[in-house]
Amino acid sequence: MHLIDDADAFIRSKKLGPDAASVDEKTFRERLREKRGAIKPALMDQSLFAGIGNIYSDEILFQAKIHPRTAISDLDDKSLKHLYRTMRRVLETAVAKGAGAEDVERRVPKSWLLPHRGRGGECPRCGGKIATLKMQTRTAYFCPSCQREPPRRASVNRRR
DSSP states (O other): OOOOSOHHHHHHHTTOOOBTTTOOHHHHHHHHHTOOSBHHHHHHOTTTSBTOOHHHHHHHHHHHTOOTTOBGGGOOHHHHHHHHHHHHHHHHHHHHTTTTSTTHHHHSOTTSSGGGOSTTOBOTTTOOBOEEEEETTEEEEEOTTTSOOOOOOOOOOOOO
16 A cells, blocks of 8 residues: 555556546447457456456456457447446445455355355356356456357468
């Protein structure tokens, strides 16, 4: 923890994006459209949206029924709108329940993924086994039944 004299200067020095809990839908869509790659790392990119870490990106994607590997480019406007509304709802609920507390898993609704993350966890929605995958050194928790992996695109070799 640090004391700072100028919050705006600190935010600029850390290259933080807008607070995810207060960003509007238009800004959310615009900032994501500028990004390539999978949605989970983008949600955790603090330069895009400050405040979404590993566990809340998992929860947002679980609630939105979006697989962590889904390419941002595969999300249409309707999907982005749904993702935005889900993000807002998850963050507002998490803050109200004491987000950041050591026992946050016990504070959030049992219908959330968060209390079920970990070895042998079961999906609170369908009862299936929670799966994991590594994404940029972080572990993503998700339900393979509720969050279907998007079909892989055929890669095109463009070497000449």
